[in-house]
Amino acid sequence: MTLEPTRLPVSHPAGQYDVLVGADLLPNLAELAHLRGPIALITDSHVGPLHAHRLGEVACTVTIPAGEQNKTLATVQTIYDQLLAAGIDRQATVVALGGGVVGDVAGFVAATYLRGVDFVQCPTSLLAMVDASVGGKTGVDLPQGKNLVGAFKQPTAVLADITTLHTLPPEEFAAGMAEVVKHGLINNPELFGRLESGEWRFSNQSPIANLQSLVAAAIAVKRDVVQEDPFEQGRRATLNLGHTFGHAIEQVSGYRIRHGEGVALGLVAAAHLSARLEYGDPALQGRIEAVLRAQGLPTRIPAAYKPAPIYAAMFTDKKKAAGRLRFILLRDVGDVFIVGDVAEKDVLATLTAVQSQENSSLQ
Ligand SMILES: NC(=O)c1ccc[n+]([C@@H]2O[C@H](COP(=O)([O-])OP(=O)(O)OC[C@H]3O[C@@H](n4cnc5c(N)ncnc54)[C@H](O)[C@@H]3O)[C@@H](O)[C@H]2O)c1
Ligand SMILES: [Zn+2]
Known part of the structure; x- marks a missing residue:
C-alpha cells in the first residue's frame, strides 16, 4: 500500500x-x-x-x-x-x-x-x-x-x-532529531509527547508512516513560525531555542561537536536556565534529557569545554541583538519566550550545572 x-x-x-x-x-x-x-x-x-x-x-x-x-x-x-x-x-x-x-x-x-x-x-x-x-x-x-x-x-x-x-548516516539522523525535539518544545506538545513516549517509533503504524507524520509535524512548526514572521523580525527568533548555548559550544569545540549535538546540549541548558530563573518547571530538564538520550544525543557538555570560554563565544554569535545576548526560555513544552537580560552569573551557573563530571570527550 x-x-x-x-x-x-x-x-x-x-x-x-x-x-x-x-x-x-x-x-x-x-x-x-x-x-x-x-x-x-x-x-x-x-x-x-x-x-x-x-x-x-x-x-x-x-x-x-x-x-x-x-x-x-x-x-x-x-x-x-x-x-x-x-x-x-x-x-x-x-x-x-x-x-x-x-x-x-x-x-x-x-x-x-x-x-x-x-x-x-x-x-x-x-x-x-x-x-x-x-x-x-x-x-x-x-x-x-x-x-x-x-x-x-x-x-x-x-x-x-x-x-x-x-x-542517511545514523549520527546525521540524530542531529536532525535535535531540531525535531526543538520544534516539539517550541510549539507542539503532542509531537514532544510522541517522542517522550516513544510512540512515534513503536505505534502500530508502519515505520515509514510514523516517520512521515513525525517529519510533517516538525515541518509544520517551522512553517507556522516563519509564516508569521517571514523576515525574522520577531517570533522567528524562538526557532533559535537552544542555539545561543549550542552555537557557542560548537564553536568552542572547534566544531568537533556537530550542530545537532550542540542544539541538544543547548536545549538542556535552556531548560536548566528557565528553571533557575523560576520561569519553568524544574522537571522539564530531565524530560528533555530523556528524549535526547533516546535519540543517541548528548546531554552533558564535555568537561574539556569550560563555562567561561563558552560564555565568551556567545558574544561572537551574529544573532545577538545589538551586542546583548538573547535567550529563548521555556515555561513549559510548547510555551517559549525571549529574554534579553540574563545575568552572566546565571549563564555561567547553568553551563557549570550542565557540564559533564567525566573526562570523556562526549557523553
Ligand atoms: N536555510 C536555513 O534556514 C537553514 C536552517 C538550518 C540549517 N541550515 C544549514 O544547513 C546545513 C546543515 O544541514 P545538514 O545537516 O543537512 O548538513 P549537510 O548538507 O552537510 O548533510 C550532512 C551530511 O549528510 C550527507 N547526506 C545528506 N543526505 C543524505 C542521504 N539521504 N544519504 C546519505 N548521506 C546524506 C551529506 O552529504 C553530508 O555529508 C548548515 O550549513 C546550516 O547552516 C540552513
Ligand atoms: Zn539548528
Missing part, C-alpha cells in the same frame, strides 16, 4: 508553495512540483550517487563536494560556470537534492543566477527536511563566519522524500 504524501501549504510575502512529505516522491518530481522547463540539478558527492538516478530526466547535474567547508562563494562560482556551459537559461528550475548545505548553496544560486530562476528543494537529511528547506533563507559561509552572505529565496515546491533517509 502506498501512503499518500502529506501536503503542507506555506504562504510567504510573494505567494505560496507546498511542502510534500512522503515516500518515493523523487521519481515523480516534475509532476509533483509542476515543472515544465528543464531541470538543473544541484547535489553533493554523497547524495548524488545514491539518489540522483531516481529523478527523471534532467538537463544538467552539478555535483559539489559534500561538507560544510564547501558552502562557499567559490562553490557558487563553479556552479554558475557549469550552468552557463550547459546552456541553462531562465526557463530552467534549479533543483537542490541533498542536505542543508546543498539547499543553502543551490538556493543562493537560484536567487542570483541570471537574476533569479525557479527553485525546488528536495531535502535528503532530516535536518534539511525539518529546518533548512522551509523559510526561504539561503546563503554561504565566509572565512569570517557562517551564513554571512545570502538571500531570501522562496522555493516553488519542497519535496521531502523520506525514503532518502534510509541512507
